[in-house]
Structure formats: structure tokens, C-alpha cells
Amino acid sequence: MIRIMQAGDPALENIMNRHMAGKEAAAAIVAEIIKTVREQGDRALCAYTADFDQVKLTPGQLKVIPEEIEEAYGLVEKTTLESICLARDNIASFHRKQLEKSWFAPSDNGVILGQLVRPLARAGIYVPGGTAVLFSSVLMNAIPAMVAGVKEIVMVTPPGKDGKLNPYTLVAAAEAGVTEIYKAGGAQAIAALAYGTETIKPVDKITGPGNIYVTLAKQQVYGQVGIDMLAGPSEVLVVADETADASYVAADLLSQAEHDVLASAVLLTPVESLAEKVREEVARQTELLPRRDIVTRSLTDYSAIVITRDLAQAVQMANRFAPEHLELMVKEPFNLLCQITNAGAVFLGSYSPEPVGDYWAGPNHVLPTGGTARFYSPLSVDTFIKKSSIISYTREALEQAGGHIADMAVKEGLDAHANAIRIRLEGKGENQ
Ligand SMILES: NC(=O)c1ccc[n+]([C@@H]2O[C@H](COP(=O)([O-])OP(=O)(O)OC[C@H]3O[C@@H](n4cnc5c(N)ncnc54)[C@H](O)[C@@H]3O)[C@@H](O)[C@H]2O)c1
Numbered sequence: 001m002i003r004i005m006q007a008g009d010p011a012l013e014n015i016m017n018r019h020m021a022g023k024e025a026a027a028a029i030v031a032e033i034i035k036t037v038r039e040q041g042d043r044a045l046c047a048y049t050a051d052f053d054q055v056k057l058t059p060g061q062l063k064v065i066p067e068e069i070e071e072a073y074g075l076v077e078k079t080t081l082e083s084i085c086l087a088r089d090n091i092a093s094f095h096r097k098q099l100e101k102s103w104f105a106p107s108d109n110g111v112i113l114g115q116l117v118r119p120l121a122r123a124g125i126y127v128p129g130g131t132a133v134l135f136s137s138v139l140m141n142a143i144p145a146m147v148a149g150v151k152e153i154v155m156v157t158p159p160g161k162d163g164k165l166n167p168y169t170l171v172a173a174a175e176a177g178v179t180e181i182y183k184a185g186g187a188q189a190i191a192a193l194a195y196g197t198e199t200i201k202p203v204d205k206i207t208g209p210g211n212i213y214v215t216l217a218k219q220q221v222y223g224q225v226g227i228d229m230l231a232g233p234s235e236v237l238v239v240a241d242e243t244a245d246a247s248y249v250a251a252d253l254l255s256q257a258e259h260d261v262l263a264s265a266v267l268l269t270p271v272e273s274l275a276e277k278v279r280e281e282v283a284r285q286t287e288l289l290p291r292r293d294i295v296t297r298s299l300t301d302y303s304a305i306v307i308t309r310d311l312a313q314a315v316q317m318a319n320r321f322a323p324e325h326l327e328l329m330v331k332e333p334f335n336l337l338c339q340i341t342n343a344g345a346v347f348l349g350s351y352s353p354e355p356v357g358d359y360w361a362g363p364n365h366v367l368p369t370g371g372t373a374r375f376y377s378p379l380s381v382d383t384f385i386k387k388s389s390i391i392s393y394t395r396e397a398l399e400q401a402g403g404h405i406a407d408m409a410v411k412e413g414l415d416a417h418a419n420a421i422r423i424r425l426e427g428k429g430e431n432q
């Protein structure tokens, strides 16, 4: 169960470095899976699906057909479909604000510079489906891709034991503009998206969250394709003061602990009485949860309640953790926000619990984990675009700059570079 410790406790390092636990062994398994899918295509994809998901599929059954989506619409509850559509609208409206336009900057001397913004042609999105069916992740991946203008949005997700995809996953995909869906999960699905198989055409970039195998697979195929980030097992870190409600804090810690045995939930507080109450509440609320086995393991291995000297130390530690989700349950959360440098998403005040971000508010829930919020950002429209620089010079503009360019090229020992300038300015070109 969750421990109370002091800020200097060495056990905190284990929690902070939990993404390294078992990484080497898992990385070797993942490398083997990727190699086999590259060599054997659909045959390997189906064999791994049989092994890991206990489902026997033929290559012809990997792709979801329109009748399966139609059937799914008949199976979902109307009220949940309505919630999915409302969440979709919130997510789309938030992400539309991120759209960037191409720009051109002409100047008086005949130079035009600029930047073309283009969507990726084909994006592969991973939707987790191992221990829970995260159909909200369909929306979070597909909507920014659709807003960016990606034409081919290819979704992969593990099938259920009946060989089918969950109907909520299918309707969310249809509502969010996914264009192809395949029943495959884990490292094998990532390999198929990166290298292609007989059934799945390779994509340009792979996005989406997943467990350790999915995350390591994305890391290993990076370079063959683009990836969004390392969005592994979930984390929440709460910074709380004496104004925080212990039952809210406990509930929010548990909301992320239930994702995975490798998930992490940490409270940093200078208030010892709150720490004790939160521990009791965590124990009480855990007993009521259907997923208490997963929760208990993540609380025992990768979670803690930490007593800090003061709030300043809590903030300093939060920045070192660089958590996926940071909740500020303090009297003046916006004052503390100014001091936050590393976090995937920040939730302010007692009425912004993490699940508001998971399902509803609009910002993306696909977020960097394992300390990678130091250098990665949330999934966004930016993830699905790329930019090309534009340079256009006239002869007059080149005459002004040519001497400098040729000189720099010569000093680098690159005469052919210098010649590409001189041939235009010294009248030796064919058309001059
Ligand atoms: N960071 C984020 O933004 C974010 C968002 C949502 C979910 N998550 C995380 O996504 C993860 C979802 O995990 P999940 O397991 O439920 O679903 P998943 O779809 O990521 O993984 C399931 C797949 O893992 C593979 N697998 C399982 N055991 C294996 C083994 N021993 N060897 C090789 N492959 C194996 C199987 O192929 C299986 O289909 C959780 O860790 C959750 O915390 C993160």
C-alpha cells in the first residue's frame, strides 16, 4: 500500500526512474517482435495476436470492415455516443486553435522567405486495449490528425477475446474521422505500421499511448517512421497544502494508479496531517475499486506520499519528476503555476481532477511520461504536420549576398558550393 516518506528518502529515486525497471528485458522482447514482423508480415502479426491477446485471426480478418462499424452503432448506448460526440467537439475546438498557417515574407530587395505547413500523408495511431478499452484515446489521437488535414488516419488496437473490437472504440473512430482500422496491438502492431505487411501499408508517423511494450517499440522504430513521444504508463503527481480535501487527493491518485501496475501516483505536501488522512483515504477507496489488484501494485511499487519542507520544495521536486499529470491542490494554484517548468498537463484547483482532462476538457490526454515532459509536449496538431522552408532570390538579391556566401563556402573548403554562386554572378552560365 502507499507509503509516507520524507523528501530525501532514497526510495524516491526508484519511483522517479521506474521507466527503467525491466526495460532491458522488455526491449529485447520488443526487438525480436519487430524483426519477426518485418520478415514475416501478416503471418507474424497473427501469430503474436494469438500469443498475447489469445485471439486467432487470419490475415483477412485484420482489417475492420464497414459492417462491423454499423454493428457497433447498434450496440453502443445512445447517451454514451452523445458524450463521445460532445467530447469530440471540445477536443476539436481546442486543437483547432493550434493550427498553423503557411507564411511568406517578401522583402524590398527581391528576397521571398517563408514556411510551408503541410499535413502528414498517412498517420498511424495506437489505441491501448490491453487491460482496459481506452476509446477516449481514439478521440485524442485522431482529432488532432483530422484537424491537421491528414488524409489517411490508420488506427491499430488489440482485439478482445472474441476477436472483435469494442463497439465504443469503433464508433469513436468513425466519429473522429479514422479511415482504416486494424485489429492488432502491442509491439507487433507498431512494427506493422512502421514497416508494413501484406495487409497494412506503412505510415509516416506513429502516435499514441501504450504500455511498456508499445512504448519501447515506438522508440525502436523511430527513424524508420516519426513518433510523437514516449507516452507510457500513466502518472499523476499532486502538490497539496492544508486547503486540499484528502478524499479528493486520494481519489485522483487512484484514478491514475488503476491504469497499470507500472503507473505512478505521488503526493507532495508539507502538511503531515493531510498526508496521514490521504493514506487512510487511499486505503479506504482502494477497497471499493474493481481494479484494486492493479491499483495495489502500482501504489506499493511506484507511488508515495512525500512530506516536503515547504511548498517551494514540493514545486522543486515536481519539476524534477516532470510528471505526465500535475495537480496543484493549493490555495492559490495560479501563483504556483508560474514556478512550474516540467509537466505534461497541469490541473489547477480542487475542481479540476485529472479525469476531466482524460475525457472532456479538450487538451490532449496523450502526454509524455517517465520524466520526458522535460523535452516532449502533449500530442497536438503540430504532431501531424511538417514544415518546409521557402527561399526565393532574384539575381539582384544574389549579387548583394553572393560574395559573402562564396567566401564562407571557400573557408569551409567547399568549392563546389562557392561555384554554384559564382557561375550565376560571373556570367558563365549557359543562359547568360
Ligand atoms: N501517457 C499517456 O498519454 C497514456 C494515455 C493512455 C494510456 N496510457 C497507458 O497506456 C497503457 C495501456 O496498457 P495496456 O496494457 O492496457 O494496453 P496496450 O494496448 O498498450 O498493450 C496491450 C498489448 O501489449 C502486448 N503485451 C502484453 N504483454 C506482453 C508481453 N509479456 N510481451 C510482449 N507484449 C505484450 C500485447 O500485444 C497486448 O496486445 C497503460 O500503461 C496506461 O497507463 C498512457
Ligand SMILES: N[C@H](CO)Cc1c[nH]c[nH+]1
Pocket (backbone or CB within 6 Å): 134, 136, 137, 233, 234, 235, 256, 324, 358, 365, 366, 367
Ligand atoms: N490517464 C490516461 C493518460 O495517462 C488517459 C486515459 C484514458 N482513459 C482514461 N484515462
Ligand SMILES: [Zn+2]
Pocket (backbone or CB within 6 Å): 234, 255, 256, 259, 355, 358
Ligand atoms: Zn486516465
